[in-house]
Amino acid sequence: MLIQLGKHLRACLDLCDALEQIADQLPENLECQQCIEVAGSIYPTVKQSHEFEEKSLFPLLIDESKPDEETCKTIQRLHAEHWEDESFAFEVQDALIEFAQDPKHSNVEALAYMLRGFFEGVRRHVAFEWEHVVPTVRRNLTGGAAANA
Numbered sequence: 001m002l003i004q005l006g007k008h009l010r011a012c013l014d015l016c017d018a019l020e021q022i023a024d025q026l027p028e029n030l031e032c033q034q035c036i037e038v039a040g041s042i043y044p045t046v047k048q049s050h051e052f053e054e055k056s057l058f059p060l061l062i063d064e065s066k067p068d069e070e071t072c073k074t075i076q077r078l079h080a081e082h083w084e085d086e087s088f089a090f091e092v093q094d095a096l097i098e099f100a101q102d103p104k105h106s107n108v109e110a111l112a113y114m115l116r117g118f119f120e121g122v123r124r125h126v127a128f129e130w131e132h133v134v135p136t137v138r139r140n141l142t143g144g145a146a147a148n149a
Contacts, residue, residue, distance in 0.1 A: 009049070022034070023115040035096050046085055089118070
């Protein structure tokens with residue numbers, strides 16, 4: 001379980017790194033094909049990570065650990081953040097594709113601001129999961145189930 005979670009979190013951080021690189025290169029030093037490729041990965045990366053957590057991790061935490069109030073609040077918080085991140089992912093994806101299709105008529109400052117807002121939020125979300133969810137999984141799952149599930 002922890003290995004799978006780590007892979008999903010790493011994929012989200014890799015996406016953030018790619019988006020930061022794009023934001024830093026706007027507008028002159030950027031290839032439109034790179035924008036389209038990264039844009040096409042935004043929603044799927046975020047959605048796959050969230051689906052894993054929602055369908056595999058959260059139910060396991062609830063079933064295995066008889067969650068305390070803090071764990072329940074954490075799951076509720078992350079569920080709400082997932083919804084917000086997925087909505088924002090669609091917007092960022094569309095804006096990046098629009099830029100790639102017509103860079104001369106795009107608001108570069110607004111796009112850079114949007115990209116930074118998205119990847120900084122995702123990085124905060126991932127950091128919270130590393131600090132709170134991963135230790136909860138380690139603490140509450142016994143017999144090696146967390147590492148081997």
